[in-house]
Amino acid sequence: MIRKTRQREVLEKMLVDQKVHYKPQDMLKIINASTDQNVSQATLYRTLADMETNGEIQSITLSDGCTIYDGNTMPHAHFYCMQCGTLMDIDSLPKEYLDEIRSSYGVTISKVDVVINGYCEQCAKERR
Ligand SMILES: [Zn+2]
Numbered sequence: 316m317i318r319k320t321r322q323r324e325v326l327e328k329m330l331v332d333q334k335v336h337y338k339p340q341d342m343l344k345i346i347n348a349s350t351d352q353n354v355s356q357a358t359l360y361r362t363l364a365d366m367e368t369n370g371e372i373q374s375i376t377l378s379d380g381c382t383i384y385d386g387n388t389m390p391h392a393h394f395y396c397m398q399c400g401t402l403m404d405i406d407s408l409p410k411e412y413l414d415e416i417r418s419s420y421g422v423t424i425s426k427v428d429v430v431i432n433g434y435c436e437q438c439a440k441e442r443r
């Protein structure tokens with residue numbers, strides 16, 4: 316049994332319980348504000364990688380190269396606003412769809428990382 320660190324508990328509360336998306340630098344700020352010890356970026360990345368291996372969270376790479384972490388581990392697509400950086404969950408990808416990819420291409424799927432890029436409703440209006 317791995318002893319849970321205080322940082323890990325905070326991370327689980329943030330990501331897994333709330334099922335929201337976070338950038339590592341934002342997580343670092345929140346953790347360091349809510350615990351008395353300062354967490355290094357290296358420790359945070361190590362803990363996140365560990366949680367992802369355990370299937371507790373998933374990482375998504377955005378078009379600007381940023382990685383965000385998601386507490387929702389169901390295969391689902393994201394919409395990313397290129398102007399304001401809003402990231403939204405789009406409908407879950409149905410199991411049948413993934414099954415069809417597996418059988419049509421003879422592949423196994425270990426991770427689903429789909430990001431649709433564009434402008435959110437608000438930003439699209441401002442650009443008109
Ligand atoms: Zn936007």
Ligand SMILES: [Zn+2]
Nearest residue numbers: 385387393404
């Ligand atoms: Zn998501």
